[in-house]
Amino acid sequence: MGSTILAAILRAVAVLLKMDEGWDWFITLSASDYPLITQDDLSHVFSSIRRDLNFIDHTSDLGWKEGQRIQPIVVDPGIYLARRTQIFHATEKRPMPDAFTVFTGSPWVVLSRPFLEFCIFGWENLPRTLLMYFTNVVLSQEVYFHTVICNSPEFRNTTVNADLRYFVWDDPPKMEPHILSTSDYEDMVESGAAFARQFEKDGAVLDMIDRNILKRDSNRATPGAWCRGRKSWWTDPCSQWGDVNVVKPGPQADKFGQSIDKLLDSWNESSDTCAK
Structure with a gap:
């Protein structure tokens, strides 16, 4: 919960951009993920596709997430405290923004280097503006990259609507897959x-x-x-x-x-x- 995970992802990207110029995609993984292909399989297949493509599951149909994930205002103490504690909620909700369209989707993404340079270096105000807005949502990793890329004319048509993951959801779905x-x-x-x-x-x-x-x-x-x-x-x-x-x-x-x-x-x- 909160925006600590998003902060960690952006920090990791910034470090990799500084350390090495030879990578093309950034893949978000957690301890719950396991590969179904080898490193050689991944390199072989990805070597034949465009380097600017972003594999990111996304939609602007927010459904129940609008009232339960986007509008509630939360504060994540992990952003400014060395020891992470639980997020806490404000008493009021905020209206949906009209300056941009909110997109949501899977938090597990495969993002291209050009797009992440846009997010980190921010030669436009869009990534910075959306980062400030989504810092205070419940699950910012489900909305930040999705909204940035789909509101950017330069990158919106580089999105392949998939996260390249296999999982099975319970019915009704829970917070994590089966x-x-x-x-x-x-x-x-x-x-x-x-x-x-x-x-x-x-x-x-x-x-x-x-x-x-x-x-x-x-x-x-x-x-x-x-x-x-x-x-x-x-x-x-x-x-x-x-x-x-x-x-x-x-x-x-x-x-x-x-x-x-x-x-x-x-x-x-x-x-x-x-x-x-």
Whole structure:
């Protein structure tokens, strides 16, 4: 709850922009996310698409969120205190803004470097203005990037309406998705998603993903073409690095690539990807 998570994301982006010029996308992940593809799969598929695309689930149809998420005014003490405490609510609500259209959607996003430079460096007032407004909403990570990108003429048509995640919601939906288990494995594999959430700690389905998809041994990194060491019971092949620019996609890369192709076909058919 609150805007602490958004502040952490923006801080991380600012640090990465300062440290390195070689990255193209920023992917938000949490401890509840787990990959359904290898790093090589992701690099292979993303190497063939436009670098300015943003994968962000969004809509301007706020529904119940208008009265319960946008209009209530909250203060997140974690913004200015070293020790995080619970957010607290103001007694009144504020009217919806008329200077911009509010968009909402999934808090899990894959954002391009050009768009994040726009958010961080702010050569227009829009990112800064919206940051001040959304600092006081209940879940700012569900609205900030969505509203910035869809109110910006420069970036609004770079949005692919998807978050590349696999999850199952309970009915009625709760705050977090359904806990995934081995019964969800086949659907996860066939979904073509890059990540899934959420899982039971040390759940058996995680072992299935490690064994069948990631080819990952216990307590070791997911191997890629950059791993040059000898594999044995006592030696991690990824302890020795080769050329990190060489990739070797696996079978799951095909399903992920097909999923991306479908999303891009839909994106190409739309004249305004933030119209709804």
